[in-house]
Amino acid sequence: MRSLTSKASSRIRPLRLAVTMTAAAALSLTAAACSSGASSAGGGATTPASTGSATASTGSGASASSGTGSGAGSASGKNPWCGPQKASIALADGFGDNTWRELTRYSAVTVAAQCPSITGYTYTNGEGNTQKAISDINSLVAQGTTAVVEFPDAGEAMLPALTKAYQAGTIVVPYRVFPGGTAGQNYSAYISTDFTSAGVLWGNDVAQALNGKGNVVFLGGPPANSQSLAEYQGLQSVFKKYPGIHLLGQQPYNVTNWDPATTQQVVSSLLSKYPTIDAVVSDFGTALAASFPEFQKASRKIPVIATEDGNSLGCDYAQMSASDPGFKLFTVSSQTWMVEYAMRYAIALATKGTVPSSTVVPQQNFENSVTGNPSKPVCDSTLPPTAIMSSGLTAAQQQAALKGVIPSLESLR
Numbered sequence: 542m543r544s545l546t547s548k549a550s551s552r553i554r555p556l557r558l559a560v561t562m563t564a565a566a567a568l569s570l571t572a573a574a575c576s577s578g579a580s581s582a583g584g585g586a587t588t589p590a591s592t593g594s595a596t597a598s599t600g601s602g603a604s605a606s607s608g609t610g611s612g613a614g615s616a617s618g619k620n621p622w623c624g625p626q627k628a629s630i631a632l633a634d635g636f637g638d639n640t641w642r643e644l645t646r647y648s649a650v651t652v653a654a655q656c657p658s659i660t661g662y663t664y665t666n667g668e669g670n671t672q673k674a675i676s677d678i679n680s681l682v683a684q685g686t687t688a689v690v691e692f693p694d695a696g697e698a699m700l701p702a703l704t705k706a707y708q709a710g711t712i713v714v715p716y717r718v719f720p721g722g723t724a725g726q727n728y729s730a731y732i733s734t735d736f737t738s739a740g741v742l743w744g745n746d747v748a749q750a751l752n753g754k755g756n757v758v759f760l761g762g763p764p765a766n767s768q769s770l771a772e773y774q775g776l777q778s779v780f781k782k783y784p785g786i787h788l789l790g791q792q793p794y795n796v797t798n799w800d801p802a803t804t805q806q807v808v809s810s811l812l813s814k815y816p817t818i819d820a821v822v823s824d825f826g827t828a829l830a831a832s833f834p835e836f837q838k839a840s841r842k843i844p845v846i847a848t849e850d851g852n853s854l855g856c857d858y859a860q861m862s863a864s865d866p867g868f869k870l871f872t873v874s875s876q877t878w879m880v881e882y883a884m885r886y887a888i889a890l891a892t893k894g895t896v897p898s899s900t901v902v903p904q905q906n907f908e909n910s911v912t913g914n915p916s917k918p919v920c921d922s923t924l925p926p927t928a929i930m931s932s933g934l935t936a937a938q939q940q941a942a943l944k945g946v947i948p949s950l951e952s953l954r
Contacts, residue, residue, distance in 0.1 A: 623656035624894030628687035635694025637666035640927040647942035652884040654953035671695040688712035688891040697721035716883035740775020743847035746871035754785030755819030761794030801831035808832035820845035827851040843868040853926035874931040
């Protein structure tokens, strides 16, 4: 879980899956989750994450015209998850003051706008304060919000508030960070992803790039967080097959708190301690990219990098790889679009639409500088370094999102 002190300190995450699914279901879910589902960045109110909350409503008689992405629809149209029953929905972040959250909250409202039955949308930001996050949930229930999608940054500390909301009749869908408890008893559904599989993907890429031999450091988030621990397990499941690969530094991972400044300090310390580092694995790519100057200060080349995608990484690769052939880049999607799946699931429950068949969002490879499969590293110099190229948002939408814009439902319909 992740409570950061800097907006540049990007996103947040943890835990994992509870349900398995068929390959066909995974493909269907992925296709749905990767569409941005938005029509434009114009017309929205600029609401800094630190303000705490923002609300948009349309009135009960609003209708929607289709935009980009999957467009507006109903249970009988393009969006079967959008049913006929009127409802309101909220996205509640435990911590919203970073770029990953700016992109997710923009994506969330675009999904809400695709369903004409959604008459109101509210966003709340717990600002890294567990008590405020709990108060936000209680307030949303008191306001009569039909459904709440929650990023429970405080983990199990949020479970009593989520359970109380669920027992009061609110549809509650936590995602990405496991809050404890059980779906159907403490909340409506938990939308998860398997971080262990991300570690496996990274481990395979690194092992192949190093030909099975080399020194590797793994940079994780806060101490004992479930995401980094699961990724470590995935890495180890691969590296145990390669006795020539050695994990250096703090075990199970070098703690960075998912903060760019801390990441720079950790990387600097590792470079001072270990004369040979052949690969770096990190579960926060934008923070890792911020540490690249530390390699230059130490007169070291950028080694093999395996992480989550970010525009800064792709652009750094474009600038450095020609003079640094050892710089190989492998990324998985940062999954900012995961919120879209959680929103669809909650909207389906709230509006009596067709509920998606799975609660698990699969991990995906995004960039591979060696094979180009599924993509070579991506750089868009017109976007900020903090943009995330796997987000599914258009360039204009990312620009707006990273300026703190939360578009209104009306502006998207």
